[in-house]
Amino acid sequence: MASRKNFRLLDELEDGEKGKGDMSYSYGLADSDDVMMVNWSGTILGPHNTVFQNRIYTVKIVCGMDYPNVAPIVSFVTQINLPGVDPSTGSIDTRKFPVLNAWQPDKMIRSVLKDLRSAMAHEGSINRNLHQPPEGLVYDIEEEERE
Amino acid sequence: MSMASKRILKEAERLAKDPVPGITAEPIEGNMRYFSVAMNGPEESPYANGRFKLELYLPEEYPMSPPKVRFLTKMYHPNIDKLGRICLDILKDKWSPALQIRTVLLSIQALLSAPNPDDPLANDVADQWKSDEKRAIQTAIEWTRLYAEPLP
Secondary structure, eight states, rough: OOOHHHHHHHHHHHHHHHHSSSEEEEEEESSSSOTTEEEEEEEEEEOOOOOTTTEEEEEEEEOOOTTTSSSSSSEEEEEOOOTOOOOOBBBBBBSSSHHHOOTTTTTHHHHHHHHHHHHHHHHHOOOOOOOOOEEEEEEEHHHHOOO | OHHHHHHHHHHHHHHHHHOOTTTTEEEETSSSSEEEEEOOTTTTTTTTTTEEEEEEOOOTTTSSSOOEESSSSSBBTTTTTTTOOBGGGTTTTTTOOOOOOHHHHHHHHHHHHHOOOOOOOSSSHHHHHHHHHHHHHHHHHHHHHHHHEOOO
């Protein structure tokens, strides 16, 4: 299925490069000459009228060999206090996010980013007012991986 | 079977029976939409003596829409970017349903002989090509040696 994955991701990349969709999220390859297009980096702009407002969250997305049949592996790089996000690593409990929980092959990287953003913004949800770590901190796990 | 599927089947049969010299295209995944391609670099080009891997996909709309093709082998060429994407008019607005997989692959092979730095996809490579063509060609020869499969 490698080939199907590749052309699907090339299409997604092209959409991302053209900036399709609204300005509240963006994504691209983490490494611009990664021919297999495994590692992606996404950003989510915190929704208005929430504690996340005006903050930019970086998210790591890994599309494995079986993508899009299998969901990508997603984790927050920027520290965030949000139910379903491990407070010490940024990794995501997929059961807490509908798109990842009930993954369908027609879903895309942007569907994941939108889903994460809507979790921050749920009307009437306590998520909107959760106390947040200082802006711009990242999870230490990233540093360990780099070493 | 739909007209499109019949056409694809015919094209694939002809590619197998009467292959384009120096190019092989084999269907993968058994669904006739994805092809694994290998292409010899044209003689007297910086890509000579190398064999390059590509992948080709026929979208649902084919032949009304062009095939999608990219190099999997790293290429130093002004019209091919870091991900192997190819800037070629017949893969975009100059596509016609009268063209075929065969013609597309021949055009890509021709593009290797005739780089066009004035219509670049890889800007850094195109700049190098325009400012110091000799050195650019040297780099292309070097990358062929490093990344392509050597031709016997």
